[in-house]
Amino acid sequence: MKTFFAVLTGMTMVLAAVPARAAETMPDIGQTIHVKAKGLVCDYCVRAVEKMLKQRREVDDFKINLTTKRVDIRLKKGESLDDKTVSEIIAKSGYSIESITRE
Amino acid sequence: MKKAILLTALCLAVSAPVHARMIDYPGSWIVMQSNDGENNSLDALYSVSNRHSLGYQANFWRDGEWTQHSVEAAYLVHRWNESDLQANLFVSGGLGVATSDFGEFDSETEPAAFGLVEFDAENRRLYGSYQAKYTDAGGIFDGFEQRVRAGIAPYVAEYGSLHTWIMLQIDHRPWASDKDGELTWTPFLRFFKGDVMVEVGYSDSEKVLFNVMVRF
Numbered sequence: 001m002k003t004f005f006a007v008l009t010g011m012t013m014v015l016a017a018v019p020a021r022a023a024e025t026m027p028d029i030g031q032t033i034h035v036k037a038k039g040l041v042c043d044y045c046v047r048a049v050e051k052m053l054k055q056r057r058e059v060d061d062f063k064i065n066l067t068t069k070r071v072d073i074r075l076k077k078g079e080s081l082d083d084k085t086v087s088e089i090i091a092k093s094g095y096s097i098e099s100i101t102r103e
Numbered sequence: 104m105k106k107a108i109l110l111t112a113l114c115l116a117v118s119a120p121v122h123a124r125m126i127d128y129p130g131s132w133i134v135m136q137s138n139d140g141e142n143n144s145l146d147a148l149y150s151v152s153n154r155h156s157l158g159y160q161a162n163f164w165r166d167g168e169w170t171q172h173s174v175e176a177a178y179l180v181h182r183w184n185e186s187d188l189q190a191n192l193f194v195s196g197g198l199g200v201a202t203s204d205f206g207e208f209d210s211e212t213e214p215a216a217f218g219l220v221e222f223d224a225e226n227r228r229l230y231g232s233y234q235a236k237y238t239d240a241g242g243i244f245d246g247f248e249q250r251v252r253a254g255i256a257p258y259v260a261e262y263g264s265l266h267t268w269i270m271l272q273i274d275h276r277p278w279a280s281d282k283d284g285e286l287t288w289t290p291f292l293r294f295f296k297g298d299v300m301v302e303v304g305y306s307d308s309e310k311v312l313f314n315v316m317v318r319f
Contacts, residue, residue, distance in 0.1 A: 042227075
């Protein structure tokens, strides 16, 4: 009987630990915003977009592609940026928005 | 006092600077150090908004041995953003003082001002710009100059890579003593990576062009 309880306790502890581990390893990914912008031609000037995005606490990471003229912005989990704010960031950086899509 | 501040602000609002991008994102600084056959200059500009910048410009004109210190301001009149092109129209200017100890000048100091208009257009392969500048430094100097720049990128670099441009600068400075009103041709290379841009060239007057621009 003692052995049964010991095994049961052990199994309970292992099972209890599983969700905790899963939560620890779950990637902390938020929404991704895809911005297509006009005027993204000069690397030196596009740095402005980088600087502006780095100032936003909502932004986890971003990628700028001069060939596709796209700025992909990954938000921190639980954070959001509405289209108006995204447009303002891009406009203050010196560019115009062509489209904004989200996933 | 309010009138004086307003007048100064208006004067600054219609004034302008030099080279490349004069206005950046709000809260940023651009520092440019430029050297060509005639002039050494230093610009430090703070972008108040994405259309206005304010700063300081120092110029040393080697031929006439005179120096100009100005408070300068730049304004982005219009920007054209297209899918594969960006073009800009800037105006800029400055108010300050000019000093000279050259020739008949004996530590003379005069009020000085300059005004500048610049247009540039570029895509990832081609670049072109035109700049016209008028400087009035009282009895020390009074002159107009204009500059055309054209460039081609030998390869299209991705974001974050080293970008290289093969460029040509043509200066028209009618008052330049060694040119007798002729044009000065300066082929040069432009490199930029990250927040630093460097230009290195050599003119047909056998003088070095070396410009550095840093943003932070």
